[in-house]
Amino acid sequence: xxxxxxxxxxxxxxxxxxxxxxxxxxxxxxxxxxxxxxxxxxxxxxxxxxxxxxxxxxxxxxxxxxxxxxxxxxxxxxxxxxxxxxxxxxxxxxxxxxxxxxxxxxxxxxxx
Amino acid sequence: xxxxxxxxxxxxxxxxxxxxxxxxxxxxxxxxxxxxxxxxxxxxxxxxxxxxxxxxxxxxxxxxxxxxxxxxxxxxxxxxxxxxxxxxxxxxxxxxxxxxxxxxxxxxxxxxxx
Numbered sequence: 145x146x147x148x149x150x151x152x153x154x155x156x157x158x159x160x161x162x163x164x165x166x167x168x169x170x171x172x173x174x175x176x177x178x179x180x181x182x183x184x185x186x187x188x189x190x191x192x193x194x195x196x197x198x199x200x201x202x203x204x205x206x207x208x209x210x211x212x213x214x215x216x217x218x219x220x221x222x223x224x225x226x227x228x229x230x231x232x233x234x235x236x237x238x239x240x241x242x243x244x245x246x247x248x249x250x251x252x253x254x255x256x
Numbered sequence: 257x258x259x260x261x262x263x264x265x266x267x268x269x270x271x272x273x274x275x276x277x278x279x280x281x282x283x284x285x286x287x288x289x290x291x292x293x294x295x296x297x298x299x300x301x302x303x304x305x306x307x308x309x310x311x312x313x314x315x316x317x318x319x320x321x322x323x324x325x326x327x328x329x330x331x332x333x334x335x336x337x338x339x340x341x342x343x344x345x346x347x348x349x350x351x352x353x354x355x356x357x358x359x360x361x362x363x364x365x366x367x368x369x370x
Contacts, residue, residue: 174355186346186361187299194356232298234359241355242287242306243314248298 149247150233156253163220165250167233168213174241176209178218181230181249190218190231220252228254259283262347262362269337269369277332277365279347287350288330289359290314290322292343299346305330337369 151166167176175194179187193200193209193216200207206219220227230251234244260281269275279288286307291299291314301314303322311322319341321333330349334341344366348359 177358179361184364186363187348187359189358189360192356192358236355242350242357242359243289243301243304244359245301245315246291246299248296 150231150250152250153248154251154253156255157223159223159225159254159256161223163223163227163252163254165218165231165233165252167216167218167247169216169233169235169247170214171235172238173211173235174238175236176207176216177234177236177244178205178207178216179232179234179246181232183229187232223252223254225254225256228252260347260349260360260362262345262365265363265365267365267367269367271338271369272336275334275337275367277334277345277347277367279330279332279362281328281330281347281349281360283349283351283360284327285349285351285360286327287359288324289348289350290320290330290332291346291348292316292341293346293364294343302332302345334367337367339369341367342369343367 177192178190181187191202204221209216230249232249234246263278289304290302305311305324308327347362350357350359
């Protein structure tokens with residue numbers, strides 16, 4: 145079974161609003177990563193957070209990690225139409241940090 | 257061009273036929289992966305390779321064969337295609353920067369088994 149599960153499965157907001165997606169996982173991790181997938185394309189890496197980190201920022205992205213709850217969140221601030229995509233969390237375990245296990249993704253739609 | 261490329265981008269094959277999906281990367285990354293993406297399942301790992309001549313099963317390996325004789329290539333073969341193998345297949349690679357490295361994905365191969 146998959147390691148990560150994302151919530152919500154779909155999210156639709158207005159341009160300029162903030163979007164928050166959540167990810168839960170089951171086993172101990174080495175790192176957690178977020179990826180974006182535009183329709184019909186491959187996945188693109190957004191941000192990586194290590195298991196000993198609690199928060200990380202990259203531009204309009206903010207990722208938090210709570211290892212006690214086995215959960216992470218991705219916040220996109222001031223959303224743009226170009227942010228419309230599917231977002232996936234992926235976890236690397238202690239036994240296999242590079243062998244990423246993906247969640248089912250959140251489909252984000254930004255309405256103009 | 258540098259990067260990771262998959263071929264073909266689209267493939268239609270008949271049940272029972274053998275089909276090979278190709279993946280080539282130019283970064284000399286150690287790790288390479290094959291995932292399949294299906295509605296409702298996200299991405300699931302089929303096989304991965306830590307280096308040339310080293311491969312291991314992922315979550316859903318049945319019906320698939322891989323090889324890695326050269327670092328840059330990681331072909332995926334469906335020995336006898338079934339309709340349940342209709343999916344979008346993604347190849348990915350990651351480097352040797354320790355455990356905290358990102359994966360780079362190809363554009364995907366959309367395979368339809370009829």
